[in-house]
Amino acid sequence: xxxxxxxxxxxxxxxxxxxxxxxxxxxxxxxxxxxxxxxxxxxxxxxxxxxxxxxxxxxxxxxxxxxxxxxxxxxxxxxxxxxxxxxxxxxxxxxxxxxxxxxxxxxxxxxxxxxxxxxxxxxxxxxxxxxxxxxxxxxxxxxxxxxxxxxxxxxxxxxxxxxxxxxxxxxxxxxxxxxxxxxxxxxxxxxxxxxxxxxxxxxxxxxxxxxxxxxxxxxxxxxxxxxxxxxxxxxxxxxxxxxxxxxxxxxxxxxxxxxxxxxxxxxxxxxxxxxxx
Numbered sequence: 001x002x003x004x005x006x007x008x009x010x011x012x013x014x015x016x017x018x019x020x021x022x023x024x025x026x027x028x029x030x031x032x033x034x035x036x037x038x039x040x041x042x043x044x045x046x047x048x049x050x051x052x053x054x055x056x057x058x059x060x061x062x063x064x065x066x067x068x069x070x071x072x073x074x075x076x077x078x079x080x081x082x083x084x085x086x087x088x089x090x091x092x093x094x095x096x097x098x099x100x101x102x103x104x105x106x107x108x109x110x111x112x113x114x115x116x117x118x119x120x121x122x123x124x125x126x127x128x129x130x131x132x133x134x135x136x137x138x139x140x141x142x143x144x145x146x147x148x149x150x151x152x153x154x155x156x157x158x159x160x161x162x163x164x165x166x167x168x169x170x171x172x173x174x175x176x177x178x179x180x181x182x183x184x185x186x187x188x189x190x191x192x193x194x195x196x197x198x199x200x201x202x203x204x205x206x207x208x209x210x211x212x213x214x215x216x217x218x219x220x221x222x223x224x225x226x227x228x229x230x231x232x233x234x235x236x237x238x239x240x241x242x243x244x245x246x247x248x249x250x251x252x253x254x255x256x257x258x259x260x261x262x263x264x265x266x267x268x269x270x271x272x273x274x275x276x277x
Contacts, residue, residue, distance in 0.1 A: 025128075029121040033129025034136075037103050041137050048099075049141060052091050056145050059087050060152040063209065074211050075242040081155040084146070085236040086208030089170070092142050093203055093228070096171050097195045100134035100178030105185055113275060123269035127179060134175035135168070142167050155239065162247075163238035169254055170231055176261035183274050202228045207236075212244045227253055 041048050063083055071079040107113035116126060149155065157163050185191045206228030212220050223229055224245070234250025237243035243250070268275065 026121055026125050029119070029125050030129045030132070033116075033126065034133045037099075037130060037133030038136065040103075041099070041133070048137070049144070052095060052141055053144055053148055056087050056091055057148055057152070059083070060149055074214070075240070077240045077242065078153075080153040082211075082236075082240070083209050084149050084153065084155055085239050086203075086206075086232050087149075088142050088145050088167075089228075089232050089235050090200070090203040090208055091145055092138050092167065092170055093174050093199050093231075094195050095141055096134055096138040096174035097178035097181060097199060098191075099137045100131055100175040101182035101185065101191050101195075103130045103134055104179050104182035105188075105191055108182070108275070117275065123265075127176070127265055131172065131175040131179050134178060135171040138171040138175065139167055142171070157239050158241045159238045163235070166231075166235045166238055166250075166254075169258070170235070173254055173258040173261060176258065176265060180261060180264050180268070183268055186274070199228075202226050203232075207232045207244060227257065230254070 060080070063080070067079070073079065074082045104113075107116060181191065181194055205223070206226050207223070212223040212229060215223060230245055230250040230253040233244040234247050234254070237247050237250070267273070
């Protein structure tokens with residue numbers, strides 16, 4: 001049997017030798033995957049970007065302009081402005097998962113994933129390309145929605161740097177989560193199960209449209225089990241300086257979930273779970 005080392009110009013052997021000698025990332029490979037995914041997004045812009053923006057705009061019209069004008073302030077913030085961080089976070093979570101899961105599932109479904117795995121590209125570079133593109137799409141959508149919200153509701157951002165930091169960190173974390181879902185799913189239906197049946201309900205129950213301090217004491221404690229509460233609370237603090245939980249705890253929860261996602265992805269590539277026959 002011919003050994004891998006005996007094959008002239010073997011790309012996998014060359015890739016490992018390059019990594020061992022230079023220790024550098026293959027930026028060309030990352031860029032190729034990243035640009036391919038971004039190009040696919042722009043080709044389907046009406047479905048990928050315009051649809052979430054229009055859907056979120058309807059929330060602003062109904063809850064912000066119509067209902068919000070008849071409701072009082074929450075924590076000193078007009079209701080129409082108060083729901084902006086929650087709506088942006090809702091879109092950010094679902095789109096990060098959807099973009100990343102679909103991006104890696106399609107190569108699996110078509111069989112082109114084996115071309116990526118056999119190329120001189122490391123697991124780190126593959127994840128950076130796919131998850132980086134998904135996170136970029138989500139951040140762009142979040143910024144577009146923020147700009148659209150200005151048409152319906154007046155608001156100010158108290159901590160713009162922290163706002164952008166929460167936006168980027170959450171997009172990266174849930175893009176990694178979406179990458180895991182795309183690897184796990186073996187049909188198109190499974191791609192939608194977790195975003196629709198778990199993430200979206202958690203976002204609605206996580207304080208998107210209200211403060212958990214408005215709940216009875218028992219349900220406040222129950223709400224703290226919901227991890228999305230910490231994301232929305234920290235993001236809302238960056239806008240208005242008010243939060244349901246401490247900002248440090250929000251960052252810790254995001255960091256914990258990020259670490260868990262990275263750990264699972266490392267395990268996937270070490271074991272070949274659902275990416276190798």
